Amino acid sequence: FLSASGGVGVVFTGLILTYALEVPKFLKFGTMMASRVESDFNRVERILQYMKVDTEADEDTSPEVRKGLPPAFPSKSTLEFRNYSMRYRDGLPLVLKNVSFTVADGEKIGIVGRTGSGKSSILVSIFRIVEGSSGSILLDGIDISTLGLRDLRASMCMIPQDPFLFSGTLRENIDPFSAVKDDKDVWDALDMVGLKSVVGTLPEGLATVMSDGGSNFSQGQRQLICMARALLRNARVLMLDEATASIDLETDNKIQTAIRTAFSHCTVLTIAHRLDTVMDSDRIIVMEEGVVAEIDVPKTLLDKEEGALSRLVTRSGNADRLKSIASKSYDNLRAVDTKQFLP
Numbered sequence: 001f002l003s004a005s006g007g008v009g010v011v012f013t014g015l016i017l018t019y020a021l022e023v024p025k026f027l028k029f030g031t032m033m034a035s036r037v038e039s040d041f042n043r044v045e046r047i048l049q050y051m052k053v054d055t056e057a058d059e060d061t062s063p064e065v066r067k068g069l070p071p072a073f074p075s076k077s078t079l080e081f082r083n084y085s086m087r088y089r090d091g092l093p094l095v096l097k098n099v100s101f102t103v104a105d106g107e108k109i110g111i112v113g114r115t116g117s118g119k120s121s122i123l124v125s126i127f128r129i130v131e132g133s134s135g136s137i138l139l140d141g142i143d144i145s146t147l148g149l150r151d152l153r154a155s156m157c158m159i160p161q162d163p164f165l166f167s168g169t170l171r172e173n174i175d176p177f178s179a180v181k182d183d184k185d186v187w188d189a190l191d192m193v194g195l196k197s198v199v200g201t202l203p204e205g206l207a208t209v210m211s212d213g214g215s216n217f218s219q220g221q222r223q224l225i226c227m228a229r230a231l232l233r234n235a236r237v238l239m240l241d242e243a244t245a246s247i248d249l250e251t252d253n254k255i256q257t258a259i260r261t262a263f264s265h266c267t268v269l270t271i272a273h274r275l276d277t278v279m280d281s282d283r284i285i286v287m288e289e290g291v292v293a294e295i296d297v298p299k300t301l302l303d304k305e306e307g308a309l310s311r312l313v314t315r316s317g318n319a320d321r322l323k324s325i326a327s328k329s330y331d332n333l334r335a336v337d338t339k340q341f342l343p
């Protein structure tokens with residue numbers, strides 16, 4: 001065709017054809033390069049995306065706020081939710097809706113409610129793991145959103161359902177920042193949570209090395225270790241999330257006793273699925289779909305036939321036992337000085 005259309009010699013035609021046959025090879029290479037560039041640029045895209053991720057608020061309290069704080073903050077562990085609303089991400093529905101309640105200094109509060117009602121979200125909000133969308137939370141009268149995260153979190157301690165232990169020795173787990181010089185204090189903390197005898201029988205005592213995630217301790221023992229950690233940290237607010245869901249009744253009782261004695265000066269918020277755990281609290285918060293359905297002394301709530309707590313208790317199947325726990329603790333409460341919590 002080339003030679004026919006005008007004056008190209010046979011030799012050139014041969015040459016052109018040879019080169020023309022080479023072109024597809026380069027096309028293949030070109031496509032390969034193009035796709036490789038595209039996949040490599042994913043990394044750049046990822047980096048740009050991560051550069052835009054919102055980070056947590058400042059670790060340190062700003063000097064202006066710090067000036068207004070009392071020297072020993074928090075001196076009282078009163079907690080107040082004021083019309084607080086929270087959602088996990090923009091565009092998602094509110095998980096806590098206009099929640100308002102006040103917890104007095106040293107009060108033991110139980111939080112109950114159905115799955116997904118927003119119990120854990122309350123703890124998440126107090127720790128500012130997620131920031132609120134409106135309203136405020138006050139710790140000892142100070143809006144926690146103005147505080148630095150380190151100062152805020154240093155004053156509280158959370159024991160999650162699945163207690164986490166670091167690798168290292170037992171002592172490092174109980175006192176991670178080596179804040180306590182004396183081993184005796186560590187032993188005292190262990191004694192208060194009822195672990196002294198267990199650790200005493202270990203050949204290496206406090207120097208026992210944790211295996212992966214603390215698997216050489218049982219779930220309940222791990223929780224008690226976390227509690228000893230909270231004790232040594234002198235936390236003013238202690239939060240337990242379903243902490244007693246997976247342990248036997250006896251250890252549960254041990255933990256409850258530890259909370260009553262060792263944390264008597266702390267404000268304790270306990271989330272519980274097993275109603276037994278919280279029936280002897282000073283007050284109970286019943287959450288329902290992100291709002292506080294009820295908050296009062298357990299016995300008062302149980303006396304309301306149609307109340308939210310009464311419904312939960314009836315459905316739990318051991319209403320009589322729960323009611324007797326509630327009224328026993330009510331009588332005890334009456335016997336001691338209680339006016340501060342009773343409405």
Ligand code: ATP
Pocket residue numbers: 088089092095113114115116117118119120121122
């Ligand atoms: P449970 O008794 O099962 O522990 P809960 O009362 O603790 O339930 P929350 O964990 O507070 O419930 O959850 C309340 C609501 O928030 C649920 O509807 C859930 O879908 C939503 N939610 C929880 N965690 C997140 C998250 N990380 N991102 C988005 N939504 C979440």
Ligand code: MG
Pocket residue numbers: 119120121
């Ligand atoms: Mg939860």
